[in-house]
Amino acid sequence: MGFVRGLKCRECGREYSVDPIYVCEFCFGPLEVVYDYDGIKGVLTREKILSRPQNLWRYRELLPIDGEPTCGLNSGFTPLVRADKLGAYLGMKNLYIKDDTVTHPTLSFKDRVVAVALSKAREFGFDTVACASTGNLAHSVSAHGASGGFKRFIFIPSTLEKSKIIASLVYEPNLIAVDGNYDDVNRLCSEVANKYKWAFVNINIRPFYAEGSKTQGYEIVEQLGWHTPDAVVVPSASGSLLTKIWKSFKEMKEVGLVNDVNTKVFSAQATGCSPIVAAIKAGVDVIKPVKPNTIAKSLAIGNPADGYYATQVVKESGGFGADVSDSEIIDAIKLLARTEGIFGETAGGVTLASAIQLIESGHIDRDAVTVLCITGNGLKTKEAIAGHTGEPYHINPNMKSFEEALAKINTK
Amino acid sequence: MPVKVKIPVPLQRLTGGKEEVEGNPGTVISLIQSLDQKYPGLAERISEGGKLRRFVNIYVNEEDVRFKNNEETQVMDGDEVSIVPAIAGGI
Helix, strand or coil, X not given: CCCEEEEEECCCCCEECCCCCCECCCCCXXXXXXXXXXXXXXXXXXXXXXXXXXXXXXXXXXCCCCCCCCCCCCCCCCXXXXXXXXXXXHCCCCEEEEEHHHCCCCCECHHHHHHHHHHHHHHHCCCEEEEECCCHHHHHHHHHHHXXXXXXXXXXXXCCCHHHHXXXXXXCCEEEEECCCHHXXXXXXXXXXXXXXXXXXXXXXXXXXXXXXXXXXXXXXXXXXXXXCCEEEEECCCCHHHHHHHHHHHHHHHCCXXXXXXXXXXXXXXXXXXXXXXXXXXXXXXCCCCCCCCCCHHHCCCCCCCHHHHHHHHHHHCCCEEEECHHHHHHHHXXXXXXXXXXXXXXXXXXXXXXXXXXXXXXXXXXXXXXXXXXXXXHHHHHHHCCCXXXXXXXXXXXXHHHHHXXXXXXX | CCEEEEXXXXXHCXXXXXXXXXXXXEEHXXXXXXXXXXXXXXXXXXXXXXXXXXXXXXXXXXXXXHHCCHHHCXXXXXXEEEEEECCCCCC
């Protein structure tokens, strides 16, 4: 039933059959799934999508599995929140939040990619799944892997926030904390993946895994009434999500689900780790790796694998990039919470703070239908804003004490 | 003591399945070119016109050569060189 035709090198175009491989043997370029779009056209209609359950598999013809999906049957289809209060504050008339803080089951958009990766790993016959992670992916592989009955090896940088470590351990994976940053963990994992025949979701399963990100784009379009937005602001670590959202819009046009794609794509990074935005601003497509130094740990990838393609998408779509300081990130997390009641993780702060810069600089029009991708839940990175919130009013358990506090609150 | 070079899976077909091979000290690019004598095809897979390809990461003693002197980075006797394809992850 699948519509996958094979894998193809994004650099030199060489084609491969569907296997757990991820780089071209000839030029080391990344492999990408190729679909039979002509076959999908007419089969995947708006009516068919609307008739299916509200999860990411409603777009299954555009996802790289052959049989029935087996993981993430409740993942995806997160709310697209019309952000009128935040919009009014920023002077934006059509602002939306794609709220992946509530993705099932681990509260980040990684549940999308892992749903696809583990469904594919099962088709390949793997019994062990693994990943290198800055946190969110670790949670998702731990959780989806538990419910899917896989053995799990999770590699994380040992400097991760304590709360993120606990949120993996609860699912009882084999958690390996590596003394080093995310790039060090990745390098080690690629060596481990050489030796052990496991499904490393972001290594040998990567071409399939990465396709799961497209579902965020499909949902945005469906939730906007089958229209692509004018602008989308996407947090960028490897640059993968940004390129996949763009791909999702173009695919929807290709298979006839939308008529036009006129979206400008914007990349959001933390100044302490902004190799993609630096290249965009400099107008070059060579990514110079950096040593990350930011509170936005889920974006702290100094050596972004899809950075080059992200710069190309930004250029092709007429978008731009912005990078923001740690204090701007914290302010934006609080702004999103107090205007829209959404507590995003640090990457969410990066997205909103970058959007503010892009609006103020005129890169995003104030009338534009604009979507901010908030990709993970703030409860995972509480440490980042500790000390930057208000304090509770401490009172004694009597009315007098309460009314003294109330008087203080009312004079604020 | 020669330079130890770790070979990733996609290149092991060229090295007869070997995960680790030995090379001569010099610059990274000269090391790659000398390995190509022994394992023909290896240089063109990971470099083009004397430059590393975009999706190839090379580490000398765990340090990315792009933080050093790129393909001109010096490799000494006893150093360990890893050739690693770029890896996805993060957002």
